Amino acid sequence: FLLIVDPIDGTRNIMYNKRSAWILSGIAPNNGPGTTLADIEAAVMTELPTTRHLLADQLWATKGGGAFRESRNVFTDERELLPLRPSKSPTLAHGFASVAKFFPPAKAEIAAFEGKLFDAVLDSAGENPLIFDDEYICSGGQLYEILVGHDRFIADLRPVFFGAYGLPKKLVCHPYDICTELIAREAGVIVTDENGEPLSAPLDIRADVNWVGYANETLRDTIAPELARLLAELPNQQKEIRA
Incomplete structure (x- = not known):
């Protein structure tokens, strides 16, 4: 078997006592x-x-x-099994969603892309249906937020954006960051790559990974075509982005 582990995903979060970090592990033949x-x-x-x-x-x-x-009381060690409940909402309106833009490189471009995507998938009739942006700076934390129903859509496409704008592909998601996506899929979350396909990056510590998480199939069916269209419009694309 092959074991892949991220011993602390979300180092900055825990260093500053700001948000939880996560130990991530996956095992494969x-x-x-x-x-x-x-x-x-x-x-x-x-x-x-x-x-x-x-x-x-x-x-x-x-x-x-x-x-x-399972939830554990860190003082008494009392434990309780809790359900995983990804959001069933058919829309992003009045919910949390984001396209990862953690660091200065390409932040403005990614934010503009995010705005176009959300404009494309929201019904603009009536009062503006807000989408809230609360980025969790670690892939494990992002998956958790979808799994427990806090976030409805998250896309981390930093390798695509950095490639499109000629930036070094540093500080991107790697396989160890997303090695627990099986948990999300088993809970009914749809997790894909930038082409809408299942994640298939090599199980190593160097490969770049683009990933997209949808809380339910309705959201995927609504967002994925617009995401593919906008990705295909990025500059310097060296391969076709499929729907």
Whole structure:
């Protein structure tokens, strides 16, 4: 077997006691260099809480076996199984959603892209239906927010944007950052790459990963075509972005 681990996903969050970090791990049959994220058969994500937390969660899943969540009282060690409930809302209106733009490189371009995407998928009739942006600066935390129903849509497409604008592909998502996406899929969340396909990056520590998470199929069906259209309009595209 091949085990991939991110011992602290969200280092800055926990360093500043701002938000929880996460321990992420996934295990897959060792198929040599051809092993990919799609081969992961079991995954676990464990919350590293801040000093102000009372509760900390652990989530896990096996392929075809469903996803589970346990909450632990960090003072008494009391534990409780809780449901995973991704949002069933058919719209982003009045919910949380974001396109990752954590750092200065391409921030303005990504924000403009995000604005175009949200304009395209929202009904503009009547009062402006707000979308709230609350970025969690770690992939494990982003998945968690979708899994528990806080966020409805998240896209981390930094490698695509950095490539489009001729920027170094530094500080992007790698396979160890997203090695627990099996948990999201087992809970009913749709997770794809920039082309709408299942994640299939090599299970190593260097590959760049683009990923998109939709809380439900209705959101995917609404957003994915517009996302593909806008990605195809980016400059310096070296490959076709498919719907």
